[in-house]
Amino acid sequence: MPPANTPARRVAPSSSAFSTSATTNILLFLIAFRILNAFTLRTFFQPDEFFQSLEPAWQIAFGKEQGAWITWEWRYQLRSSLHPLLFAAIYKTSDFLAATLHLSPATSAELLVASPKVAQAIVAAIGDFYTWKLATRIYGRDSRGSWTTLLVTLLNPWQWFCSTRTLSNCLETTITIVALDLWPWRWSAGGSSSGDSRKDERGTAADRALLSRSAVLAVSAVADRLFYGLWTFPPLRFLYFNIAQSLAVFYGRNDWHYYLSQGLPLLLTTALVPALFGLYQTLRNRSFSTTDRLQTVTRIQLATICLVMPFVLSLISHKEVRFIYPLLPALHILAAQPLVQFFAPAIYYRSSPAYTPQRLLLIFLILVNAVIAFYTSVWHASGVLNVMTYLRHQHEVHALEPDSSFFSDSIPKGITAGFLMPCHSTPWRSHLVYPTISAWALSCEPPIDFSESEKAVYRDEADQFYDDPAQFLRDNMAGGLRHLPTRPSYTSTTPADPSLSGSKNQHEWPDYLIFFQQLEPTLQPLLRMSFYRECWRTHNTAWHDDWRRTGDVIAWCLDTSEQDKWRETQRQNHQSHQRWASATNALTNTREFHFDRMLEALKNSETQPQNTPGWSCLSFLPGRSTFSFSAPWSSNQPTLREKFAAWRRGVTAYFGPRPSRIWKLGRSTPNIRDWIPDPWCFFSWRWWVFGESLELTRERELYS
Template sequence: MVQYVVFAAFLAFRILSVFVVKTWYVPDEYWQSLEVGHKLTFGYGHMTWEWSKGIRSYIHPLSIAALYRALAWFGLDQVEYLVLAPRILQALLSAFSDYCFYRWSKNSKWSIFLILTSWFWFYTATRTLLNTVETCLTTIALSLYPRHHEPDSHKFLWIVALVCFIRPTAAILWFPLCIIHMQKSIHSVAELLIKRYLLIALIVGTIAVGLDSYAYGEFIVTPLEFFKVNVLENVGSLYGIHPWYWYFTVGLPTILGPFALPFLTAIVQTLQNRETYPDRFNLLIATLFTLVVYSALPHKEFRFILPLLPICLHITADSLKNWSRDASRITIWIVALAMLIFNAIPAVYLSWVHQRGTTDIMLPIERIAREYRDLDGNQAKFLFLMPCHSTPLYSHVHQNVSLRFLTCEPNLNSEENYTDEADQFYANPAAWLRSHVPVYPKSAMPTHTVLFDSLQPQISEFLKSYKLIETVHHSNYTDNRVGHNVLLYERVIDVPPTKPKEQPNQFNIPDNSVPIHDEF
C-alpha cells in the first residue's frame, strides 16, 4: 500500500509541475519533439537540419505523433491540448522514474526528499526534451541494474539498448557500468556478450532501425549518422564552446545546486570506505568517466549531463541516510529546510518567471493566426526577428500559416566564409530587412513581426509600417540579442476611403478636405 501512495505522490507532483513550469529552456524541447510530431500528424510544420541529415531517431517524436493522432481522433486537437498532452505524458514517465529511483534507493525517505526538491529536475522533468526521456530511462535501468549483493540480472540491458539508440551519447555513461557488470557476473564474458549484450542490441537495434528507415523513407542507422556529424565533423561547436573543465566547475555543481556540498561529502566518504560502499564507488567511476569524455567535446550544455543527476542524488541520499542516524532531529530538520529553500528559489524563478516571454507570446500569435484576415482575405504572415528557434512554432499555433524565422543552420556544404542567416541579420538588421523583406506593395510585407525590445531601435524605419499590439515580459537579464520584453507588431492597413454623402454647404465653404485613412 505504501508503494502506491508514494507513486501517487510522485505522479501528483509531476502533473502539478506541468502547470508551474512555463518558461523556455532550450529549442530542442519543441523543435526536436513537438514540431516533428506535429509535422508527422498534421502534414505541415518545420523540420530542422538534423532531420535532413538523419542524425535524429524518430522513436521519441513518433510517441508524440501517436498522442496527437489520438487527440485528433477525439476532436481534441486544439492548441492547449497539443501543448499540454505531451507534457502530461512526460510527467507520467518522470513520475515512474521517480518511483524507480525510490525503489533503487531502498525506499529511503531521503531519496523522496532529494528527487522531489531537486531544482534542476523540477525544471526539466516535465519538458518534452529527449534528455529528459534519456534521464528517465537511465534511472529505470539503474533500478534494475544488479547490485553487489543481488543476483545477476539482464533486464536493464533492454532499456540500455533503447536509450543508447535514441540518444547515442548515453553509451558513454553505460560503458563503464556494463564493463563492471561483466566483471562481477556469474556468467563468462563471452557468454554475456553473445547471449545477452549482442542479442539484445540486435533485437532492439533491428526494430529501431526499421522504424527510422520507414520514417525517413530509406535505410538509415541514426546513431551512425549522429556520430559522423557531431563527432567527426564537430558540428556542435557552432552552437558554442566551453573550456574542458566546465562540467566540473560549473555544469555539475549548477545542476546539483544545494546538493553539491553533501554530494562532495558522499564522495569523500565513499573513497575512504570503498569496501563498505562498492555500489556507490562503481557509480562514481561511471560519473567521472562520463564527465571526462564529455569534457573532451567542445560544445557543452547543462542538459547533456542531466542523466548524471539521479546517480549523484542516489549517492547523496545514501550518505544522508547514514548521517541522519547519528544526527539530532533538530539538525536534520534544519539541514532539510535549508536544502528545500535553496532549491525552491531557483526552481520557482526559473520555471515561472525567467525566459517566459517567448512561450507566452505564442498565445496571441495563435489567436491571430486563427482569426486574422487582411483586406484581401489572406491569412496572417509572421516574421520572427529573433535568435533562431527562440519560440515554439506550429505545435503552438496549429494553423498552416506563414511563420518565417531566422535560421542558424551549420555549414553543411563546407562553404568558405560561411555565416548563418541569424548572424547575417544581426550584423546589420536594417540592411538585411531591405534586402529580404519586400515593402511594396505593403500587402507583400509580413502582417506581423515578433522581436525583442533590444532590437527595436535598430529597425525603427521598418517598424513605421507597423503598430505595437502586444508586449510580454521575457527576462530580467539581457544580452545583445535578447531583450527584457518580446514585442508583437501588426502591419498598419490603409483602407480606401468611402465617398461621403453630399451635404448642403450652408456656409459656402470650399471643400478642401483630404482623404482620411483609418488605421487598424
C-alpha cells in the same frame, strides 16, 4: 544522543517489504506531482525541446503540409525517429479524442499543446519512481537513505525545471535509471556463489543484454526506414557530421572544466556538496561486510560512472549541462547518505537546541530550492512562450471560423507572423498549432560541406540580420523598406501585387512582427513611416547571456483596432500605477506625520530621575537607533528590570496606558510582570515599518 555523523539506518530489502498498494500510491503521487510540475512550467530552455521532438512528431502525425519546422539534422538523418514517434502517437490520440468529443478548434488546440506535457510528466514520474527503487536496493526499503533520495529528487530545482520538458535527454534520464534498477547487480558485483553458478549467472545476464540491444536496434532501424524513406543509421551519421566535419563547435565551444565548474552545480544546486562528499565517501571507503557487499559495490560502480562520463564528454568541444543529465539520479542516491548523517539528528531530536543550526540550514536550503525552481520555471524566459499563445489567440479572433473543424480546408486565410529574433528563439508549430498561421523566422543553418576557410567567415541568416538590420531588411524583405503593407492580410479583399512578392530567399512583411526589446531602438527609425505599431508586449527575462535576447518580447501589428486596444490597456495600466503611487505617497506622508507626533509625545513625557536608565521603543525603529528621550545611562550598568521598566514608560508616553493585559501567562505577581517585555511596542513598530496609518485605539488619547 548519537553524534551528528550517525550513518543512515540500513534495513535489508527483504526485512521490510512494502505492500503493492503502498508502492502504487507512491507512483501515483509522483505522477500527480510531475503533472502539476508540467503545467506550472512556462519558460523556455533549449530549442531541442521543440525542434528535435515535437516538430518532427507533428509532421509524422499530421503530414508535411501542416507547417512543422524540420531542422537540418533531420534532412541529413542525424536523429533517431524513436523519440518523435512517442509524441506523434500522443498527437494522434489527442486529435482523435478532440474529433470524437466534437471539441471546438480553440479547445482542440489547447489539448494538442497540453498533451505532450502530460506524457513527459508521466515519463519524469517513472524516472523519480525508479530512482527511489534503486535507492531502496542500496539503503533498504524503509530506510532514511531511500526516503532522503526521493525528497532530494522532488526538491531539486533542476528536476522541476527540466524533467517535464520534451527533450530527448529527459527520456534518456528515465531510461537510464530504469536500466540501472533492472541491471543484474549481483552478477556485476561478483556475488558469493560458486564458480560454476557465477559463470551461469554471467552467461544468462549477457544473453539478456544482447537480446535487448538487438531488439532496440531492430525497432530503431525499422522506424528510421519508415521516417526517412531509406535505410540509415543515425548514430554513425551523427558522429560523422559532429566530429569529422566539426559542426558541433558551430553551436559553441566550452572550457575543459565546464562540467565540473558549471554542469554539476546546475544539476545539483544545493545538493552539490552532499553529492561530492558522497562520491568521496563511496570511493574512499571500499571496505564492506558480507551483509552489505552488494549495496557497497553498487554504490562504488555508480560513483565510478558519475566520474568517468563527465571526463569523457569533456573531451568534446561543445558541451551542455543536459548531456550529463542522465547521471543526476545516481548523484541523488550518492548524496542521500551525507544528508542523512548531517540532518537526521536535527530532525529526530526536535527538542534539542544543539541541532538548531542544522534545522535552520535545512529550512534555508529548501527555500533556496523553491525560489530557484519558481524563478526559472515561471518567470525567466517566459515571454517567448507567451507570444505563441498570443498569436494563436489572435488567429482564433481574426481568421478562424467558429464552425470550422481543426484541420479544415475551408478556412481561406490566417494571420501571418515574422520573427526577427535569433534562430529557434521560440517554439513553432507545436505551439502555433493552426496550419493556416503562416510564419517565418530567421534561420541558422550550419556550414555543411564547407571548407575550413569558408567556415571561418560563414555568417548564417540571423548573424547577417544582427550585423546590419537595416541592410538586411532592404535586401531580404519583399518590397524592402519602401513598399510596406498598410493593412493586415486577413482584412484585405484585394489580391497581393505580384510584383512585390518576394523571391525564394525573401520574406513577406507579416501581420505581426515579433522581436526582443533590445531591437526596438533599431526598428523604430526604420519603420517609423510604416503602419506597424506596438500591439502587445510581455516580460521575458531580466537578464540573458545572449545580448540579442534581452528585454521584453514585443509584437507590432498592422491592425489599427488591435493597436487602439493596446493603447487603451496601456493607459489603464498607467492610471492604475499612478493611483498606486499616490496611495504609496499618502502612506509615506502618514508615517512621517505619526513619527513626528511620536517624537513630540516622547519629548513631553514625564521627567526621568537623573540616574534612572532610559529605554525607548524608538530605539528599535530603523535609522533611529541612537535616539533616547531620557537622560544617558549612569556609570553603573542598569539591571534588566530597570531597562524594561524604562522601556514600558516610553511606550506608555506615546500609546497611553497599557492596553488590556494580553500577556497574562499565569503572571500573578507584579515583579514577574515587570521583567517580561511588553509586546505593545513591537506591534506599534511593525505598523510603522509597513507604512500603515497607525489608527489604533490608543491613539485617540494622544491626539485628543
